Amino acid sequence: MRVEYQFDASSLKKFFEPLENPKSQCDEIQDIVHLVEILEDEDITEEMIKDAQGTISKYLQNKSENEIFIESFRVLDLNVFIPLLEKTIKEFEELLKSRGFTTLGPLISDDKTRIFKVKVWNEGNRYRFGILLENLEKKEFEIVLKNGFESHGKF
Numbered sequence: 001m002r003v004e005y006q007f008d009a010s011s012l013k014k015f016f017e018p019l020e021n022p023k024s025q026c027d028e029i030q031d032i033v034h035l036v037e038i039l040e041d042e043d044i045t046e047e048m049i050k051d052a053q054g055t056i057s058k059y060l061q062n063k064s065e066n067e068i069f070i071e072s073f074r075v076l077d078l079n080v081f082i083p084l085l086e087k088t089i090k091e092f093e094e095l096l097k098s099r100g101f102t103t104l105g106p107l108i109s110d111d112k113t114r115i116f117k118v119k120v121w122n123e124g125n126r127y128r129f130g131i132l133l134e135n136l137e138k139k140e141f142e143i144v145l146k147n148g149f150e151s152h153g154k155f
Helices: 009-015 028-040 046-060 078-098
Strands: 002-007 016-019 072-075 114-121 126-135 140-147
Touching (some): 002 009, 009 016, 009 078, 078 114, 078 126
Antiparallel strands (some): 016 072, 126 140
16 A cells, blocks of 8 residues: 655645755766766767766665755745645545445555555645555446546536
8 A cells, every 4th residue: 555645836835845855966867867968978988988987886885875965945834834734634544435445455456556645736735635546356447537626527
């Protein structure tokens, strides 16, 4: 079972403050772009090859997974963030009950894949629930989407 919250840029800014990551001493994405440029160059020189080898060797050293850059955030105000979590969790619980999940057991059994997602946007004012349920008997996946806000329109 996996539960995931996804925030857009405006919601991330409203609820979280980015923290400095002291372990990030190089820009991995920029290094990858640089390597691709070298490898695509038809007039590659020995110096370019050595440059590429140097870049690759930075990542071949015995680095632990903790040294890879991962953005870190701190919650700005728990009094604002916790009510959002409580509201979405309660509504998600009601959605699960409507789908026949009344206990935790069927949600966490090992025999089926289940992914639960809450996508938050518009500074936390809008959110959508997504559920991916594996059905082994029918050899298919069921996808359930539900808005966590009032919406109008034709389908």
